[in-house]
Amino acid sequence: MITFLVFLPFLLGFVVVGVYGERKIAGFVQNRLGPMEVGPKGIVQTVADLLKMLQKEDLRPKAVDQLLFLAAPIIVFGAIFTGYAVLPLTEGVSGSVIDAGLFFLLSVVSLDVLGILLAGWGSNNKYALFGAMRSVAQIVSYEIPLGLSVLCVVMVAQTLDLQEMVTQQGIYATEESFLFGIKGLKINATGGFLSWNIFSMPLLIIAFIIFFISGLAESNRVPFDLPESESELIGGYHTEYSGFRWGLFMLSEYGMMLLVSFLAAILFFGGWYSPFPNIGSFELAEMTNGPVWGVIWLFGKATFFIFLQIMARWTYPRLRVDQLMSLSWKYLTPVAILLLFLIGIWKIWVIS
Amino acid sequence: MTLNILFFAFAAMIVVPLIYLLITKNIIRAAFAFAISLLGMAAIYVLLNAEFMAVVQILIYAGGIVVLLIFGVMLTKRSGDEGVFTAHHQVIPGVLVSLAFFVLLTQSIFDVNLAWGEEVTSTDQVKQIGVLYLTDHLIAFELIAFLLLMALVGAAFLAKKSDQ
Amino acid sequence: MSKYFQNIIDSFKSISGGMKLTFGYLLDATKSRKPIGIKEEDYFELDRGIVTLQYPKESLPVPDNGRYRLHNEIDDCIVCDKCAKVCPVDCIEIEPIKATETIGYTSDGTAKRIHAAKFDIDMGKCCFCGLCTTVCPTECLTMTKVYDFSEFDVRDHKYSFAEMSLVEIAQKRQEAEEADKKKAEAKAKPVAPTSESASSSTEQSAVKPKPAFRPKPMVSKPKTESSESTSEEKPKPKFRPKPMIKKKEGEESKEAKTESTEEAKAKPRPVFKPKPMVKKKSEESAETEEKKESKPKPVFKPRPVVKKKDEGYKGEEDKTQSGAEEKKEPSAEKPKFRPRPVIKRKPKDDGDDS
Ligand code: SF4
Numbered sequence: 001m002i003t004f005l006v007f008l009p010f011l012l013g014f015v016v017v018g019v020y021g022e023r024k025i026a027g028f029v030q031n032r033l034g035p036m037e038v039g040p041k042g043i044v045q046t047v048a049d050l051l052k053m054l055q056k057e058d059l060r061p062k063a064v065d066q067l068l069f070l071a072a073p074i075i076v077f078g079a080i081f082t083g084y085a086v087l088p089l090t091e092g093v094s095g096s097v098i099d100a101g102l103f104f105l106l107s108v109v110s111l112d113v114l115g116i117l118l119a120g121w122g123s124n125n126k127y128a129l130f131g132a133m134r135s136v137a138q139i140v141s142y143e144i145p146l147g148l149s150v151l152c153v154v155m156v157a158q159t160l161d162l163q164e165m166v167t168q169q170g171i172y173a174t175e176e177s178f179l180f181g182i183k184g185l186k187i188n189a190t191g192g193f194l195s196w197n198i199f200s201m202p203l204l205i206i207a208f209i210i211f212f213i214s215g216l217a218e219s220n221r222v223p224f225d226l227p228e229s230e231s232e233l234i235g236g237y238h239t240e241y242s243g244f245r246w247g248l249f250m251l252s253e254y255g256m257m258l259l260v261s262f263l264a265a266i267l268f269f270g271g272w273y274s275p276f277p278n279i280g281s282f283e284l285a286e287m288t289n290g291p292v293w294g295v296i297w298l299f300g301k302a303t304f305f306i307f308l309q310i311m312a313r314w315t316y317p318r319l320r321v322d323q324l325m326s327l328s329w330k331y332l333t334p335v336a337i338l339l340l341f342l343i344g345i346w347k348i349w350v351i352s
Numbered sequence: 353m354t355l356n357i358l359f360f361a362f363a364a365m366i367v368v369p370l371i372y373l374l375i376t377k378n379i380i381r382a383a384f385a386f387a388i389s390l391l392g393m394a395a396i397y398v399l400l401n402a403e404f405m406a407v408v409q410i411l412i413y414a415g416g417i418v419v420l421l422i423f424g425v426m427l428t429k430r431s432g433d434e435g436v437f438t439a440h441h442q443v444i445p446g447v448l449v450s451l452a453f454f455v456l457l458t459q460s461i462f463d464v465n466l467a468w469g470e471e472v473t474s475t476d477q478v479k480q481i482g483v484l485y486l487t488d489h490l491i492a493f494e495l496i497a498f499l500l501l502m503a504l505v506g507a508a509f510l511a512k513k514s515d516q
Numbered sequence: 517m518s519k520y521f522q523n524i525i526d527s528f529k530s531i532s533g534g535m536k537l538t539f540g541y542l543l544d545a546t547k548s549r550k551p552i553g554i555k556e557e558d559y560f561e562l563d564r565g566i567v568t569l570q571y572p573k574e575s576l577p578v579p580d581n582g583r584y585r586l587h588n589e590i591d592d593c594i595v596c597d598k599c600a601k602v603c604p605v606d607c608i609e610i611e612p613i614k615a616t617e618t619i620g621y622t623s624d625g626t627a628k629r630i631h632a633a634k635f636d637i638d639m640g641k642c643c644f645c646g647l648c649t650t651v652c653p654t655e656c657l658t659m660t661k662v663y664d665f666s667e668f669d670v671r672d673h674k675y676s677f678a679e680m681s682l683v684e685i686a687q688k689r690q691e692a693e694e695a696d697k698k699k700a701e702a703k704a705k706p707v708a709p710t711s712e713s714a715s716s717s718t719e720q721s722a723v724k725p726k727p728a729f730r731p732k733p734m735v736s737k738p739k740t741e742s743s744e745s746t747s748e749e750k751p752k753p754k755f756r757p758k759p760m761i762k763k764k765e766g767e768e769s770k771e772a773k774t775e776s777t778e779e780a781k782a783k784p785r786p787v788f789k790p791k792p793m794v795k796k797k798s799e800e801s802a803e804t805e806e807k808k809e810s811k812p813k814p815v816f817k818p819r820p821v822v823k824k825k826d827e828g829y830k831g832e833e834d835k836t837q838s839g840a841e842e843k844k845e846p847s848a849e850k851p852k853f854r855p856r857p858v859i860k861r862k863p864k865d866d867g868d869d870s
């Protein structure tokens with residue numbers, strides 16, 4: 001329920017703001033202004049675009065496989081949106097409490113591969129099919145480093161429940177947590193950013209980098225946007241789509257971006273915990289934590305990662321296919337495995 | 353009651369696509385139907401409080417195997433034909449074999465003593481499974497791991513460029 | 517193996533380098549370019565920050581000497597057709613009507629003898645090369661700093677500068693026709709002399725050294741040429757016209773050949789002479805300075821009208837060929853050889869060239 005009441009509106013709102021922000025940031029990075037015409041500073045530009053998109057004719061090419069063609073966007077969006085179900089919203093509140101929440105999220109999200117494949121195949125268009133192939137190859141490859149980096153966090157947290165995982169990263173933790181993974185430095189009472197996973201286990205910084213890169217690849221964002229690569233494939237797997245159905249793909253892409261950002265915030269950066277620590281008797285952490293604060297912090301952190309993703313998009317060029325694959329298989333995966341090993345050792349011998 | 357309704361709904365979700373799978377000649381659609389029925393199975397697992405199993409079902413079957421299947425079909429598609437179609441070959445032997453299998457399965461289901469055990473609670477499932485893997489079923493676990501590793505090495509070897 | 521780690525290090529370096537770059541630009545985005553013109557001191561200082569100008573709302577000031585839309589001050593135009601001829605894309609359309617007498621003077625004192633029934637410039641075709649403004653003898657055709665003149669209909673890009681009404685045009689045209697008729701009649705009776713006088717109704721004033729020279733080239737060529745040629749050679753009036761025509765025909769084919777061959781051929785045949793003239797015309801890309809050069813020459817002009825013309829052309833020709841002075845000499849010498857006008861000249865020219 002919470003998923004539908006909070007995350008769905010937030011996702012829709014986010015897409016509107018996100019697209020606007022993306023265009024604005026792109027403009028600023030390129031010494032331009034971005035949209036300026038619709039509304040003050042172009043603020044309602046995306047809304048106008050959205051209205052335009054919804055009015056578009058729903059084109060269904062004659063040669064497509066109707067069933068697959070129509071089902072594909074729903075599967076893609078459904079798969080990604082289901083991932084939101086297990087996200088903890090704030091202290092003690094999360095969509096559905098599943099023991100294997102993180103695992104569930106990853107597996108469900110991996111289902112969007114199916115939708116993309118169907119979209120590409122159903123379109124009966126070689127560009128779409130190419131895009132789908134690339135997309136699937138890419139997503140399947142990057143799921144491995146993504147899963148491994150997440151596994152690193154799981155090893156540190158010793159749980160698959162996202163809510164529990166967040167709770168451990170701050171002042172409400174029941175288990176002990178240490179600064180920089182050094183046993184002497186107990187920081188349960190201090191909290192704040194110091195008790196986030198990324199600080200309580202420094203090796204996770206590398207895990208985070210791997211996670212972030214794989215997340216970018218999973219959401220088909222630049223620099224891993226080979227499936228869409230407008231310059232070669234016209235639009236990849238959604239070449240044949242228009243109007244609302246295309247909008248669904250768009251929504252899924254942004255949904256995936258947001259999901260990855262939420263996950264990054266939850267896994268590595270303390271989820272809904274405030275970044276402010278208690279300083280002695282000045283209990284900043286206590287003051288800035290709470291159900292309402294939690295939502296703000298979580299969404300704030302997610303927005304920050306979105307911003308990073310957008311910046312990455314406007315900074316880096318697209319990878320070649322072979323570079324893409326060698327990055328995943330030759331660099332990220334071995335490093336992630338090594339990391340998993342190191343963190344296991346650290347966890348067993350240094351901390352406990 | 354709701355549980356029952358849900359059960360039958362999900363059962364239908366398993367069975368109907370499978371029947372469609374048997375009828376259709378379009379391989380991609382068949383694979384798609386197969387994926388749906390796998391999801392239905394996952395849903396049944398959830399109804400039985402076996403969340404971990406459900407997740408694994410989705411991850412391995414729906415997310416992995418079906419995709420692999422579709423991928424394989426797509427890559428081996430002969431150029432020039434309209435979609436990928438199959439024909440119904442050897443209908444009678446097929447029906448006979450499946451009937452025999454059906455009888456066998458139903459028989460064994462009734463033979464097995466399906467007593468209702470105590471209801472599984474979903475807390476700490478993962479931990480229990482993990483602990484069991486590394487204690488009671490260690491050999492099986494290691495063997496599977498070894499098998500997978502060999503498969504991986506084999507795949508890498510096959511993919512290697514041959515110099516000859 | 518070391519390459520492997522080197523790759524990792526390199527990619528980290530380039531990733532962080534790229535991020536630094538874009539973040540720098542992002543931070544710079546607080547600054548924005550002001551709409552100041554190129555003449556401002558700090559025009560080139562504003563190389564950081566947002567460069568977009570929201571055009572219709574703000575725009576860079578254009579210097580007063582901006583070269584954009586053409587404007588013709590029709591009152592000063594003597595309808596010499598130079599601009600239309602020089603235009604590389606043929607976007608100036610002029611329809612001249614010869615007036616029977618001087619119809620006025622431009623602001624710099626040049627006499628106007630031709631009405632402009634039509635003076636259209638198709639700005640849709642114009643490539644803004646500015647050639648037309650440089651050849652304009654009265655400088656009435658100028659480029660203005662107006663650059664925003666987009667239209668919804670491409671036909672609106674045709675700017676008409678002529679100010680004559682249809683009635684006026686019809687009237688003037690009739691007058692011109694009548695004048696022509698008269699001329700023709702006059703021609704029919706006596707052979708050379710009368711025609712000279714008839715055609716020189718315009719030229720009479722031209723007898724004075726300088727001003728005479730000017731208007732002539734501007735007059736639409738074909739007519740005047742023929743009349744001049746007839747008037748020019750006293751001894752054999754009829755002879756002349758022929759070679760002229762030949763020359764014209766021949767010139768195109770000959771032009772293709774290299775100059776050396778031309779020269780060689782040139783000596784024997786008088787026909788050749790006109791060529792330089794024609795060339796001059798086509799090459800006329802004459803810049804204003806060159807025109808000035810040509811002006812000084814007229815000093816030699818006292819001689820028959822036709823001669824002057826040649827010289828004037830030569831002057832223009834100078835750019836491509838040898839210096840102006842050289843030419844003057846031959847022209848000065850020529851008079852002595854007069855009896856055999858055509859042939860003599862040729863050798864001289866050639867000598868000059870070589
Ligand atoms: S060159 Fe100048 S004077 Fe001659 S026709 Fe053109 S605008 Fe008129």
Ligand code: SF4
Pocket residue numbers: 586599602603604605606607608637641642643644645646647648649
């Ligand atoms: S500027 Fe150039 S192109 Fe334009 S009218 Fe003059 S000569 Fe022609």
